[in-house]
Amino acid sequence: MKPGNDEVVRLENVKRHYLVGDETVRALDGVSFTIRRGGYWAIMGPSGSGKSTMLNILGCLDRPSEGAYWLNGENVADMGDDELSDHRLKNLGFVFQSFNLISQLTVCENIEVPMMYLGIPPHERAERAKALAERVGMGHRLRHLPAELSGGQRQRVAIARALANDPAVILADEPTGNLDSATSVQIMQMFEELYGQGKTIILVTHEPDIAEYAKSRIVLKDGRLLSLEESPVQRNVTPEMESGNA
Ligand SMILES: Nc1ncnc2c1ncn2[C@@H]1O[C@H](COP(=O)(O)OP(=O)(O)O)[C@@H](O)[C@H]1O
Numbered sequence: 057m058k059p060g061n062d063e064v065v066r067l068e069n070v071k072r073h074y075l076v077g078d079e080t081v082r083a084l085d086g087v088s089f090t091i092r093r094g095g096y097w098a099i100m101g102p103s104g105s106g107k108s109t110m111l112n113i114l115g116c117l118d119r120p121s122e123g124a125y126w127l128n129g130e131n132v133a134d135m136g137d138d139e140l141s142d143h144r145l146k147n148l149g150f151v152f153q154s155f156n157l158i159s160q161l162t163v164c165e166n167i168e169v170p171m172m173y174l175g176i177p178p179h180e181r182a183e184r185a186k187a188l189a190e191r192v193g194m195g196h197r198l199r200h201l202p203a204e205l206s207g208g209q210r211q212r213v214a215i216a217r218a219l220a221n222d223p224a225v226i227l228a229d230e231p232t233g234n235l236d237s238a239t240s241v242q243i244m245q246m247f248e249e250l251y252g253q254g255k256t257i258i259l260v261t262h263e264p265d266i267a268e269y270a271k272s273r274i275v276l277k278d279g280r281l282l283s284l285e286e287s288p289v290q291r292n293v294t295p296e297m298e299s300g301n302a
């Protein structure tokens with residue numbers, strides 16, 4: 057059944073199996089859950105439990121072998137590659153452990169990259185990138201290269217880039233894994249702000265104190281849901297809030 061409008065992610069009995077020699081590895085083995093608009097989730101689990109496989113599927117970098125993945129009301133399984141990549145650019149923002157900024161591009165240009173892929177004209181891109189840089193406290197570093205920034209500053213730029221196309225969902229993969237603890241707190245405060253502004257956040261982490269920032273939690277084990285703990289979304293999130301225009 058097509059998800060309701062308050063559901064931004066829905067997995068129905070998702071499996072991802074790999075054939076290795078004559079053995080089947082069940083990286084995900086029948087996982088179902090729903091993430092409501094404006095939720096803040098941590099996905100946890102020991103090494104080998106399926107977190108990266110789950111993140112790749114949620115991020116539309118991989119498809120389930122079986123089951124359905126609905127992202128913002130559309131079933132990913134029904135999409136061709138081009139449509140999927142478009143859907144991904146419009147609906148998802150990514151934040152990685154190692155920042156993944158392009159070293160030859162300035163702060164402003166890095167933030168513009170996802171807008172470029174959607175064909176947004178240069179003038180509008182630059183203007184939006186500047187506003188986003190300001191939103192993450194990096195407005196004074198627009199012409200700097202990533203190498204001229206601290207780790208925490210690079211991650212702020214990566215967060216601005218994740219927001220470039222106003223996605224419904226921010227996917228973060230161990231976003232503080234390369235940062236010291238004081239800087240990690242600052243970055244987690246930034247996610248807290250985005251949550252307050254109505255963004256849906258999905259954070260993959262194996263660090264319990266980072267997972268504590270999230271409001272809801274999923275724990276994976278051997279490719280299955282070991283536990284799911286959802287706290288209700290308190291706010292009534294409107295699309296305007298989600299896009300940061302409220
Ligand atoms: N491309 C692959 N081919 C075969 N097995 C894989 C592949 N990717 C992951 N796996 C296996 O699937 C299981 C889950 O892996 P993964 O999602 O990377 O777990 P986690 O990120 O939680 O450590 C592991 O047993 C892993 O060895």
Ligand SMILES: [Mg+2]
Pocket residue numbers: 104107108109
């Ligand atoms: Mg992993």
